[in-house]
Amino acid sequence: MIPAQFEYVAPTTLEDALQALSEAGDAKIIAGGQSLLPVLRMRLNAPEVVIDLGRIESLRGVRDDGDAIVIGAMTRHADVLTDPLVRENAFVITKAVEVLADPQVRHRGTFGGALAHADPAGDLGAPALALDAEFVVAGQGGTRTVAAEDFFVDLFTTALEDTEILTEVRIPKRAGWGAHYEKFVRVAHQWPIVAVAAAVRVEGGTIAEARVGLTNMGSTPLRARAVEQALVGQPATDEAVRAAAASAAEGTNPPSDLNGDADYRRHLATVLTRRAVLAAAGA
Amino acid sequence: MTKITVTVDGASYTDDVEPRMLLVHYLRERLGKTGTVVGCDTSNCGACTVHLDGHSVKSCNVLAVQVDGGEVTTIEGLAHDGELHPMQSAFHECHALQCGFCTPGMIMQAIDVLNDNPKPTEKQIREGLEGNLCRCTGYHNIVRAVQTASGQESLPAAIEESA
Numbered sequence: 001m002i003p004a005q006f007e008y009v010a011p012t013t014l015e016d017a018l019q020a021l022s023e024a025g026d027a028k029i030i031a032g033g034q035s036l037l038p039v040l041r042m043r044l045n046a047p048e049v050v051i052d053l054g055r056i057e058s059l060r061g062v063r064d065d066g067d068a069i070v071i072g073a074m075t076r077h078a079d080v081l082t083d084p085l086v087r088e089n090a091f092v093i094t095k096a097v098e099v100l101a102d103p104q105v106r107h108r109g110t111f112g113g114a115l116a117h118a119d120p121a122g123d124l125g126a127p128a129l130a131l132d133a134e135f136v137v138a139g140q141g142g143t144r145t146v147a148a149e150d151f152f153v154d155l156f157t158t159a160l161e162d163t164e165i166l167t168e169v170r171i172p173k174r175a176g177w178g179a180h181y182e183k184f185v186r187v188a189h190q191w192p193i194v195a196v197a198a199a200v201r202v203e204g205g206t207i208a209e210a211r212v213g214l215t216n217m218g219s220t221p222l223r224a225r226a227v228e229q230a231l232v233g234q235p236a237t238d239e240a241v242r243a244a245a246a247s248a249a250e251g252t253n254p255p256s257d258l259n260g261d262a263d264y265r266r267h268l269a270t271v272l273t274r275r276a277v278l279a280a281a282g283a
Numbered sequence: 284m285t286k287i288t289v290t291v292d293g294a295s296y297t298d299d300v301e302p303r304m305l306l307v308h309y310l311r312e313r314l315g316k317t318g319t320v321v322g323c324d325t326s327n328c329g330a331c332t333v334h335l336d337g338h339s340v341k342s343c344n345v346l347a348v349q350v351d352g353g354e355v356t357t358i359e360g361l362a363h364d365g366e367l368h369p370m371q372s373a374f375h376e377c378h379a380l381q382c383g384f385c386t387p388g389m390i391m392q393a394i395d396v397l398n399d400n401p402k403p404t405e406k407q408i409r410e411g412l413e414g415n416l417c418r419c420t421g422y423h424n425i426v427r428a429v430q431t432a433s434g435q436e437s438l439p440a441a442i443e444e445s446a
Contacts, residue, residue, distance in 0.1 A: 002305070008302030052348075103413070104329060107338040108345065
């Protein structure tokens with residue numbers, strides 16, 4: 001299958017990209033293209049203009065910014081996966097990228113592109129939400145910062161305006177936290193039926209802080225706040241974590257599809273939350 | 284039309300292409316490099332895997348215009364002077380194929396796996412080949428071929444266990 005015809009622009013600066021975006025009537029941004037190209041090939045979308053961010057070097061790379069790390073939107077998954085700053089300060093991101101799609105897709109796909117695509121079954125939304133990531137968004141009028149919980153609006157819908165570009169994601173440092181991303185799939189290299197991102201800080205065998213994000217339990221990534229609250233002060237044991245994880249599906253609205261109905265997903269959420277938290281706590 | 288210059292299997296090409304042209308179609312239809320095949324056309328199967336600037340990619344999921352200035356290696360660029368690449372030899376020796384359709388992509392991805400990790404475990408090989416589907420072999424001999432190419436003894440017992 002071949003995409004419909006489009007005009008192609010490959011600016012080398014963010015300013016030029018924003019300019020092209022504001023001038024184009026019906027444009028799509030291409031980052032790594034690993035989600036967009038299948039959409040274009042199946043003609044689910046047929047934009048007049050495709051703006052490629054691949055030549056803008058300033059959008060690439062991970063940097064230390066004091067109390068946060070900053071991941072450039074065009075940083076490829078494969079580079080996020082091996083980045084020592086990410087591993088040390090946002091380990092749940094490393095764990096999620098490790099099981100995201102397959103090696104070929106990780107070589108092309110980008111951190112910002114995947115988040116801006118906002119697939120509710122995408123692997124990066126729940127970790128970003130759980131870590132209170134901030135999304136730095138550029139428009140012609142300047143830059144604004146959007147909190148993760150405001151960024152994901154609905155299925156494939158974010159707080160990005162048509163004329164804005166996601167440039168980087170700031171993630172508060174959490175060195176010394178344990179983390180795990182527990183992903184449930186039926187076949188290899190697929191989107192999760194449900195997945196759970198867990199990051200915990202354990203002090204002397206007790207869970208001092210916990211953050212839990214859910215993938216594919218609604219139209220956006222979700223925080224399992226009831227679980228987080230129930231975990232604090234508990235010992236990192238199977239019994240205690242199992243009890244806290246029982247409320248993982250509270251307030252969720254999971255889809256029903258060929259992979260499983262909503263009740264099955266609610267059940268999965270509790271099981272996967274227990275596994276993720278226990279693995280994150282090293283128990 | 285957009286002008287691109289690409290190095291493919293060591294030779295430089297400059298061409299005008301439609302922006303919507305996929306890399307795999309550019310390789311096959313413009314350059315005649317039909318060794319790289321289109322399998323699923325949905326970026327699932329990995330049969331079209333090539334190396335772009337040293338890393339494996341699915342060439343049905345990359346636009347030719349995105350590759351401007353880049354360097355591509357296809358299955359056709361592996362053998363030199365009639366001498367097969369060690370991974371090609373290993374696939375041959377281990378009979379790592381039946382119908383052969385997945386083989387070009389499987390070999391390109393297997394080389395990428397060893398580039399990242401010269402001595403992978405069987406599990407690491409299987410994970411590294413996760414994005415490549417084979418509908419004939421059950422992967423058994425493919426994994427053996429990668430173990431052989433990595434200079435490690437193949438482990439029939441371990442393979443039996445996981446098969």
